[in-house]
Amino acid sequence: MKHDCHYHPNTAAKWHCGGCQLHYCTACMPDADTRRKQGLCPHCGQQMRYLGAATEVVPFWNRIPEFFRYPFRADSLLVIAICTFVPMLVDPNVFGLIISVILLLALFKYTYAIVTHTAAGHMTPPPLSMAFSGAGAGVVVQQLLVFILMGGLIYSAGLVGGPVLAMLAVAFLVLALPASMMILAMEQSVGPAVNPLHLTSLISRIGWPYFVLYGHLILMMLVSGAIQDFAFSQFPAIVAQPLSGFVSSSFLLIFFHMMGYLLFQYQEELGFASDLQDQEAPPEPNRALRVDADLDMSLKDGQYDKALTLVKAALKRDPSNPMRLEQLYRLLWAMNDGTELYRNHPRLLLWLADRRDAVELGKMLQLLEQQEPGFRLDDPALTVSCARLMYREGEHRTVLRLLQDFHKRFPDNEHIAPAYLLVAQSLTQGMAQWEKATAFLNFIKKRCPDHPLSEQMDGFLQQAANHEPLQGPPETTRAQFSLDPASGA
Template sequence: MTDACHYHSSSEAAWQCAPCQRDYCADCIPGAAANYPKGHPDCPLCHKPLAYVGASNSARPFWQMGLFFFRYALQPGPLTVVALAAGAGLLIGGLGLLSIFVLVAAVALVTRYNLLVIERLAHGQLPAPGFGDALDGNSAPLFAKVIGMTLIAGFAGYQAARLGTGAVQIYSIALSLLAPAAMIVLALENSLRAAINPLKLLHFTVIIGWPYWLLWLATSAVSAAPELLLAAVAKQLPQWALLPAIAATTSYFSIVTSAMMGYICLSRQQRLGISAERDDDAHFLDERAFDCALALAQSHILLRESDFNGARRTLVDTLRRYPDDPVLNERYYRLLLVTQDKKALRELGPHLLEKFIRMNRAHKAAELYLATDPPPVIDKSFLRHQLAEALYRQQKYRPAALLLNNLHKDDKDYRQLDAAYLLLAQVYLDGFNREDMAKKLLAFIKQHFPDSELKQQVQTLQRVLAGTSIAST
């Protein structure tokens, strides 16, 4: 079952802190490893390195991935391997003694690619490796280890045969059950000793749990597919096509079973102690974006942990570097609201609201102003005017009127007083149906601002009021 983030219940966990027993999502731990000074993110609480668990945590259960495994083997890398295997099968018939070398080389390459598939999927890399990734010089050593495993298994079987038929049957069953575990251990540890250690293989199956037996059933069924398929079509194929068909189908289904083995490890990464790999290129952020995202994430976590002072320090430190970031400013204002810091709201509230106005976020300033109880005292006429306009657009007529009332007495030199009182007239008319107050305000504008650029709008509103009065009589 997918683990959820401790601080965002609707998000999957991507990071884990064992000491704190906390799971974090990508929003809690933003950016890539390169964004962090140590090359990896630390826990926001205990400051110890985090373990990446995103790949395994987001992995669907093994039994739901049937089509994925068959599509996996149809990617360019696997298809190249299948094509080369088929080509090798075609060449074998006409090369004489050289065909032995071609056969060994082809089997070694397919074996190396299958082990690479297991390794990559176990570490969380869902795209299939390219064919070139298998040309790393490890094909011969790994193939030799596989041969060594086969010889050791044969020798153990020979020894079991000396004990009787019952021992052979028991050994055959055990060999069949532990074969997938042996291939997985070889792929992950690159060690023949580990791959033939029965205690290690049994321990591996215990860690995987019951899905391992499902894996065994699935790989057994898929491994039998080439024989069944060829038996059905062999009579329809020309003689020269039999070996290529056998090579192609065998290599294809071997990649399918390898994908199954790798994916079962992916789903149990944490239990197996496999370090997940992350595509950091897609997560890297530039300095400003990372600093802001980190401050927002850490302040959210500290708030949830009731460390209000720590959250505030985090935001203030980042705001000193990026004072005009709207999201940081909003988070800081909301922090003051949550902590009910009335002194800070009284002293800093107007300054923060003005920031939003100047950042063309008047709607956000109005929202935060309404959320503040009691509302902060606004001294600046420009701010009162802009807030009132935003509140009017949101149909919050009463607070808009309170901001604009008696503005001419508080600041008679305000340059946009005509616009402010035209707005107030609209507030009284639309919000309170007070035609009398609207008319008084329009008359005030005409008297004190005869050359106002808003003269036409004032006259239009007066005509509307005159038409309303006639209609009512």
């Protein structure tokens, strides 16, 4: 049964909390251990039930091409080749017969390993060793016992109810044969594999897809028989026999893979959970992803105070994280929390200046002015960075307000020269106040004679005398006088 994530509709859920009755997807549970099927509910902290891949697995009838490619992987192809061609190479004596029987048992053992391997989430064949090792060999003997017991059930039905009941028993057991094989492969027990209640329960839980599987079984049997008839009628026995054996073995592996996939697809209905295993190992839990998931859920639940607490806690661990600063900024604006914006303005302004976001920087400066009329920044480097960004946007009055009395607020600071050059440029380009601009240029020349910008003052003064906008130093020179806080210039 498909369940969608409570917080991400149309996304398949992987976890379910019985206490909260909520479903979560992988994005909501980035720190869960899917290998061990362990995960704690982000709301109540209880252990959750892992749903596996059942909610997102592709229906088996949509994977028919993949099923028919399955036998032609390295391991499965080797098993088919060994079990098909080796018996043809041995002498037709007792020793050869023993080898042929052993290889036949190995092939059947491998098919049952395919069922459990696929049901566990492996879409590639089991390793070659699964066919020829001693482990799991008992399933072949158990399958033989199942067939004997089924024959006994049919005989008993005939004794009790006559031919009619015997035919009904045959019809039921033939229909339930794939279910019996699936139960035997998963439980390694003869009793459940012949118990009519177990067989009926499995079929009813899977529903109509079971009959689709059964239809594929009939079709593959017919196709396999047709290929064998064609081979023996058109080719000599030395060619027809291995060809017939290869085709029969391939179809056998395909069908058992389909049975395992059907179990994998309906794992929730059958009471177990598994996930796709033939992938890279999941990365180590990332605390940042856990914070993102909790933040996303808090916002969707309307718990903005909780979201703010999460972001602040994350910033304590990593104060300069730009993603967390953006989350803090967006959240505070959404909450219309001017007080918190003012309290966090130093790092938020620095973040906005670093990302060259003049529009948001202007909004932030307006809010700070509203919160504190006559507001002034305490960081000289940040002040110059903000002023330069606003200058590029043509916000010349904002530049003048930011840099007002800069030399008094930050005496002997290394940023005085670039700060007052920005003031002079704003006065000429935005307001045509040439005399005031000239006064600031002369101040730089007198106050900061050792600053590299002083060498440019004569050129700036000449531009101001000609009532020309101050163009600034060439780009190659300007790079030496970066106004970013980290530059120290």
